[in-house]
Amino acid sequence: MSSPTVISSPGKVLLAGGYLVLDPAYSGVVVSTSSRFYTAIETLPQPARAEGPIQIRVKSPQFVNASWLYLVDLAGPYGVRVEPVVDSTSTKNKFVHLALQRTLTLAAELKSVGTLQNTLSYGLDITIVGDNDFYSQRAQLTARNLSPTLGSLSKLPPFNTTGVHIADVHKTGLGSSAALITSLVSGLLLHLNVIPADSFATEGGTASASEGRKLAHNLAQYVHCLAQGKVGSGFDVSAAVFGSQLYTRFDPAVIEPLMSENLANQVLYPILAPSNSAWDYRVEPFKLPPQTRLMLADVDAGSDTPSLVGKVLKWRQANAVNAKTLWDTIDSLNQGLSKTLLGLSAISEKNPTAYRKAVKYISTIQSVQWLANPNIAVNSDHSDLKEVIEGFIEARNLSEGIRANMRAMGQHADVPIEPPEQTALLDACISVAGVVGGGVPGAGGYDAIWLLVLDPVNCPPEELPSSRVERVWSTYTGLDVSPLLASESIAKGVRVEVLDDVPGLRDIVRGS
Template identity: 80%
Template sequence: MTSTPSARSKTGVRLADVHKTGLGSSAALITSLVSALLLHLHVIPADAFEGGSGTADASEGRKLAHNLAQYVHCLAQGKVGSGFDVSAAVFGSQLYTRFDPAVLEPLMKDDLADQPLHPVLSPSNPAWNYRVEPFKLPPQTRLMLADVDAGSDTPSLVGKVLKWRKETPEEANALWAKIDALNSALSRTLLRLSDVAAKNATAYRKAVKYISTIQSVQWLANPNIADNEHHSALKEVIEGFIDAHNLSEDIRENMRTMGQRADVPIEPPEQTALLDACISVAGVIGGGVPGAGGYDAIWLLVCDPVGCPPEELPASRVERVWSTYAGLDVSPLLASESAAKGVRVERLEDVPGLADAVREEAPSISGA
């Protein structure tokens, strides 16, 4: 079978009762199912998901799985979405540039009886102009995710935003471009921090340990940040994390503006209060709402310094905020950045509990 990192945990409840988190679970499920069927039917070879996963070096089989999963996901939702969640499920951590939605328009009709699929979905079709570039979080940082015990109708939210964009294109496109520029700047900042860590690991480690002990507003205010040997390198790391913090806050502000203008709760006030409480914790770099937003979940990027007692880690402080927060029911989600580069072939015996789950879900067969 195939899997993606976000599609492997047993839920313990019926599928209809699974809580929606807005973290791409539907895309991960569709990607796993499509990829498994392609392998089972020998449409793509068994080694299709080995090796590189960026668009420059991915196999034709991986690209076909991407194109088909994008189509199935769009058909299920009744529209061509951003495609990022499917792309993440296929290729792993990445910087993503969306394909032109026109490529799927011929296949989004009610009657497909006379419409061949392969010419459109083939990796050789140049209309698939998406781009995937490698990305990773800076060393000694981690993502934290939490469900806020609610859920949003993603197609409805996105539909309202697109309606607003169509009705006020000049205003909407300007805000769209601004958020895109901020997202690009944030990705460059995080990648630059990884480069700094590679060049001066000692200074980077000291800086992460330092900013893990105080709030972001204090990162440059405290004069005790440097020693003579690593002053400039420490300053470079700390300023990088401050840039990341400020950019993530700017993204949140502009996403709230979009929500107000489109009259949709992209970052509802309840989540704003929760995020503000979390981001004020020492060692938290930034945060926001994932995907289309709404009452689904939150994400945080936090420092994860080496050698600290567990109770002193920023993640532990955040978890204490979540466990005592009164404004919303907050449920931590187990998550970490995957280095597995997206969809991959799994052996039943290599995934703890998977064989038992398959046996439990398999239909019983009886006969005379």
């Protein structure tokens, strides 16, 4: 059997810009994660039956009864049709179904039905899996008598089975549906030769992105919105396509004409084309400073994001003047945080020795000591470190300012953006030496926290700030805290993978 087309897309964390990112007047700071979704696509070598329509088989082996069969009709009077075959054991998967249907429709427009028929041959065999961090591993750790630590998580097999149906899985908020859709539609576009083979060869934001990557973005945004039944901000899909960024959303009007599930004679490409200027989203490159580490934890309580968002937007509409003042304040802090973190990266390139020394020095002291001693950055022993230390102090102050104002918005709208239990946990974490700042990602609620932690080089593991944070998490009693392995993604956005280079992927694709 030939090597499959394998595409992966990262998850996301919205560090700053929760709620504001819904409005194109504001931007969000989005970090893509090392946890990724993988789609492996193979052309079936022979027909499943002697005659009949093209078949597409899709499986997600991490779940119970997670396999689907679709029949494809390319020559019907109403355009491309992709119909699920439903039996007593199968369940519907709207995200996969719409991704197949819309991508094949777009492919038929760009390649012609005859060419697409030849490319599909007898059909496709598709495997979709996500890294363990997308789903809570508490039950799997408990079954193995392992404590919820980073070390324990690293002992779990890759693409660990969840033991539950998809509808029953506990997600960790890394944007699994956006990463899944992005990897699937990107893989299909590549496998069906709709976009050039090198479309995902270059990384980074839109300035250097290929037309193929931009088309994958527009299609993934459309399919994700259609599957969710609404046009969201799109920051999760954008992170899955382009990587970490300062994101400003697109005008929802661009895809409104395509938001009907009735596909009859709809033409997709004129709207989804990268050349369509109505796609007015903005993506500016972003990265965390060197020798820092993003730490994430899953808090087992959960929140209803749509419910939170609806209440906040209702409050905003009813209190337009006060809401604008608060949102402008939060936006200024968000922009300041992005600028400060990028500035620290620039300092590290300009003076790497001083930067390294500064990180090592302030890794040993609590942030409260940074603030209590205003002369810490100009101490005679550390005068060359002044610019770096002041940068991290500024990042700490800005992140705390964002938290305070987000809490205020939650109080005004009567929603738990940063509930008291989360506040207590975050305060305990931020008091640890070497922790720059933290918060609740995205819309907030009782489901996760993020921390930016210093990660000095040549430091004994037990003395790393991340080890101190883990000790806080392992002994914390106010909430059930379970760490995630994810960090910031080094490889940005969608990328092509080699099956054997991804640990565990060959076994799960081949079913061994």
